[in-house]
Amino acid sequence: MSESNKVVIKVNDNGSLRVTGEVELIDAEGNVFVTKPTFTLCRCGASNNQPFCDGAHRSISFKSTPRAK
Numbered sequence: 568m569s570e571s572n573k574v575v576i577k578v579n580d581n582g583s584l585r586v587t588g589e590v591e592l593i594d595a596e597g598n599v600f601v602t603k604p605t606f607t608l609c610r611c612g613a614s615n616n617q618p619f620c621d622g623a624h625r626s627i628s629f630k631s632t633p634r635a636k
Contacts, residue, residue, distance in 0.1 A: 580632045583607035583620035592618070 574588035585607050586592075592600040606619060610631065613623035 578610075578633055579607075581630050582624050583610055 572589065574586065574590050577585040577587070579585055585605065586602075587605045589604070590602070592602050594600065600618070608618050609616075609620045609623070611624040611627060611629035613627050613629070614621045615623065
């Protein structure tokens with residue numbers, strides 16, 4: 568896979584997962600979600616736009632700062 572085709576998922580401190588790159592996001596039944604080249608996925612469970620982030624993590628004071636080891 569070349570660098571230009573590489574998908575990057577960034578774990579944002581106290582927030583969402585930022586997905587950058589050409590990726591297909593599907594639900595449990597195989598239906599495709601419409602996405603843009605960069606989008607964010609909810610990590611806190613409070614978004615009203617699941618599986619996407621709507622910023623709800625801020626209002627519930629979601630805290631999570633995992634680091635790669």
